[in-house]
Amino acid sequence: MWKIKGIAASAGIAIGEITHMQEAVHDFCRLVDASQTPAEKERFYAAQQAAEKELEILQERTAANMGEQQAEVFAAHKLMVTDPSFVEVVLNHIDNQASAEAAVEDAANEIAAMFAGLDSEYMQERAADIKDIGKRLVRILLGGTAEVNYTGILAAQDLLPSDTAALDLNCVSGFITALGGKTSHSSILARAAGIPAVVGIGSALEKLNNGDTVIVDGHVGEVLVNPEEDILDDYRLRIKKEQERAALLASVGHLPSETLDGHHIELACNIGTPGDMEKVIAAGAEGVGLFRTEFLFLDKTSVPTEEEQVESYKAVLAAMPDKKIVIRTLDAGGDKQLPFIGGLPEANPALGLRAIRLCMVYQDVFKTQLRALLRASVAGNLHIMFPMIATVDELLSAKALLQEAAEELTKEGIPYKSDVAVGIMVEVPAAAAIADILAEEVDFFSIGTNDLVQYTMAADRMNEHVAYLSDYFQPPVVRLIGNVAKAAQKAGKWVGMCGEMAGDPLATPLLVGLGLTELSMNGRAVPVVKHRIRQLDVKQTQKWADDILSLRTASDIKKRLEEIALQFEI
């Protein structure tokens, strides 16, 4: 057995026999007699029409199999086939006595070379697009059909979009390519189709023979060639486990997120734009635990209008009208500067004028957002969340401004819900320390672990030298979370979490045991966490949590949680 190292482009493991993709070798005459020029032009126009038809079909088929987004590339190809610059270059070549085939090939190569010379990976990928179009036209000119039949592990220099779209994905179990990176078409398509792929293996491709048995490990980007039987067995077992896991997680989607003893733990998603709502629903989540509103503000030259904001907030609320939607007010400043506010660079942006602090300075901007939120509240179940609260005064002034906004709307006769829930993001240790006081003034807490860890451990999370401190299993962080949960419970308020920790299944038993009742995460994490919750007994998790609170180090806590995790199915 020998190994090839490549780029992990699409996760999963596949075992099969190598089939090299046949690089079509086309022989055609390149030069024609001048009298043939008009006929060659006619042949080109006919091929152009046929290519448009093929692309139309490919676009439809890809849209049906893999989604509209994957199909867009063929819409772009259709435009390029009839592009005036491309056509002009082709016709020039034909005028110089080139055959239609030679003219198309040369034109495509010239344009591809121009794209490849541009300094962005994106544009270099477009070079692959135009070459693909050139090949398609040459094939059509020579009377070839688009049908291909490959099985097993497909090995190729590069898979062009039309190659991958023409494949029967039920017969191909993995891809290996010499060229390409994570963002190449072949990688994107492989991920969309759920086919394991290793790309960028370079000249090692030539050492693979048709019929070689290989293991494609798309998790780590490795190809194992002609492995021994015991290694094959090992990987077969891994494939079986992955399939079981996938089937199990897929079946969890529509099941309630309930513990064995009937406690409901709400699973929500973190989102950044209204467009993310589709994924939230697909993930089987029950709402939104954190909608970051920065996208409306950053990268804008002027403050977004109230109307603009109302529309975005309503879009999110209306997508799940009966579910809880937590919208966080503007968390800008620090390293996320607003162009229309300006401001001086700060020596210590993480500790500077940001989030609620910035909003209380630019109250007009803040009040516009609060008005927009209230106006949108009629569309669903809105929860407003203030970020970076450290003192009761900050919370009270933010609430006073919200009240002011509400009174304005009343005066103007604009409808809004008067019982919108108001909470805070607990991400500053100061807030965790006075959680009992803050709890009297809010409807809920949501713990933001990313900043809470950074501030508690006084460790910049981007600084690799102090990365050992940036760990949400550090005892001080776990204890603060426990304090916040206890204070909230005592005041009869709910407490959730919207940081990275919420989506870590290892942490789930601890968080449930500490008393959190809502976890908001990336959509991908929802099925795993839900499955874990469905195997928990709350009484038992409380015992574990008590025990964990007494542990001395982050590694002790992690070790204990790993022991606990052993008893779960996944």
Place this chain on the structure above:
Amino acid sequence: MELNLQIKNQAGLHARPAAMFAQKASSFKSNILIFKDGKNGNAKSIISIMGLGVKKGDTLLVKIDGPDAAEAGAALKKLVDDKFGEE
């Protein structure tokens, strides 16, 4: 007529915005050329436009010659100012 357009959308003239620009330009009879950094191209061609490698913040010189030049200029300016509908 001639006009300068500053590209404000995040992606610059990538595939989608380039396609929108070319399609809009193609809906007019006038000849439309675009110039950037000494290079130029046909505004009705997505390939020409993408070949200029236009990024956010770049300024394009657009030369329009034909019966509907004024309308074409206004339409292209609007497209660019609206950031091609990007967020």
